[in-house]
Amino acid sequence: MASEDSPSPNEIDDPVYRQGMIELLGVLAYGEITACERLAEDAKMAPDLKTRAEIMAMEAAEFDHFAQLRDRLVELGEDPYEIMATFTDTFDRFHKQTAPADWLEGLVKAYVGDGLAADFYREIAAYLDAETRALVLETLSGTGHSEFVIDAVRGAIEDDPKVGGRLALWGRRLMGEALSQAQMVVAERDALSAVLVGGVDHPGMDLAGIGRMFTRLTEGHAARMEKLGLAA
Structure with missing residues (x-):
């Protein structure tokens, strides 16, 4: 994943980019905002107060990332809630299938x-201007609770030990659904697809x-599953 072909400042005004x-x-x-909602629900299922507090801390970190992205959209003169609303169906499908x-x-x-x-979004970030790329990478840096x-x-x-087999199957299901969602997001968005494949007069x-x-x-998924002690 190389970033040397990322848009230069004068390309940022390109309407497609x-x-x-x-x-x-x-x-x-x-x-990020749906992650907050999801983690809030997960916290209710936690077996003890310590676990609930840890999950709520993850939720707070996700909200901080959301706020950074929202504020950047406002700086760009966009209504962040209008932009986000266009992704409701895609995320609702994913979360319904992976409750x-x-x-x-x-x-x-x-x-x-x-x-x-x-x-996936880090891969796309390689083709962004430096300022936007830095923001995206910051908000994808994790919640610090891995x-x-x-x-x-x-x-x-x-x-x-029986839990391991069930969670391994769950992990494989999540991978399939997440990859499907990623492909769907790009396929449904011509401008986003253009950024990924080089639609701003630079190689993608x-x-x-x-x-x-x-x-x-x-490979990244397999590594995470291994850290959890689960067979990918």
Whole structure:
């Protein structure tokens, strides 16, 4: 993933690039706000107060990321809520298909599902202007609670090894749904797709490059599953 071909400052005014950038900021912002809602629900299923507090801390970090993206859209003269509203159907489909059955599935979804999405958007960020790329990478930097999730999942598997098989299947399902969502987001957005494949008069990804990107996404998923003690 190289960023040397990212748009120069004078290209930022290109209407296709600008629209693609706004769409990316919008989908990220909506993803963060829905993550807050999801984690709030997950916290209610937590087995104890300490776990609930950890999940709520993750929720607070997600909201901070949302606020940064929202504020950037305002700076660009856009209504962030109008932009985000256009992604409602896509995210609703994903979350309906991946509703966790318990707090452990919620943690795996937060760690694995969000990690897959973050990897995908980092790939797109390579083709953004420097300022927007820095903001996107900052909001994809994680919530700082990965060790808590890893320890919680591994601890649950130690207590009941059967949990491992169920969560491994859950992780594979999340991967399939997340990749499907990523493809759908790009396919449904001409400007966002143009940024990824080079629609701003600079080289983007060809078909081979897109194939390599999805290989990297799969490898990243496998690494996260291994950290959780789950077979990918």
